[in-house]
Amino acid sequence: xxxxFSRFVKASxxxxxxxxxxxxxxxxxxTTNGKISNDSMNKTLDLTAMATKYEExxxxxxxxxxxxxxxDLTGYAADCPLCSGKLGCTGQDVRDRTTMYNDPTxxxxxxxxSSKNLACGSVITWDNYGKKMTAIVLDRGVxxxxxxxxxxxxxxxxxFVGRHKITYDVLRFGWSR
Numbered sequence: 001x002x003x004x005f006s007r008f009v010k011a012s013x014x015x016x017x018x019x020x021x022x023x024x025x026x027x028x029x030x031t032t033n034g035k036i037s038n039d040s041m042n043k044t045l046d047l048t049a050m051a052t053k054y055e056e057x058x059x060x061x062x063x064x065x066x067x068x069x070x071x072d073l074t075g076y077a078a079d080c081p082l083c084s085g086k087l088g089c090t091g092q093d094v095r096d097r098t099t100m101y102n103d104p105t106x107x108x109x110x111x112x113x114s115s116k117n118l119a120c121g122s123v124i125t126w127d128n129y130g131k132k133m134t135a136i137v138l139d140r141g142v143x144x145x146x147x148x149x150x151x152x153x154x155x156x157x158x159x160f161v162g163r164h165k166i167t168y169d170v171l172r173f174g175w176s177r
Contacts, residue, residue, distance in 0.1 A: 070165060
């Protein structure tokens with residue numbers, strides 16, 4: 001009799017422990033039709049709406065990259081032998097050593113030339129030896145995915161920019177995101 005009672009107590013303890021563990025871990029979560037219900041919190045979350053909102057947040061974040069390219073970065077100046085001194089996208093004369101543009105969204109940015117792969121007004125950013133550079137495409141005359149940075153003079157371009165490979169992010173295609 002004592003042996004049966006001891007087994008009963010032991011079995012009761014195990015069942016009580018299992019019941020306690022089961023009640024603590026059970027959350028009553030069900031997944032149906034793209035929705036998750038959590039009965040213990042009495043909330044329902046539509047996964048499609050959540051994904052749409054997540055994409056919207058990234059799309060409206062002006063610093064979230066839309067695309068990424070790799071190409072050569074070179075420098076040029078408005079006074080180069082084959083240059084007209086005017087930007088191909090806006091017609092602005094930059095022979096006065098203008099190298100920056102005041103964009104309403106991104107503020108003061110560098111001016112670059114690109115191929116027609118990037119529309120006029122596209123904004124790009126890249127890492128330039130630990131410093132983040134941001135630029136707007138306002139000129140043409142470059143092939144493929146290469147970028148040509150507008151500098152004050154050809155001497156400055158050859159001395160400080162040179163030619164090297166960069167990976168740059170496109171923050172805006174054309175004049176609107």
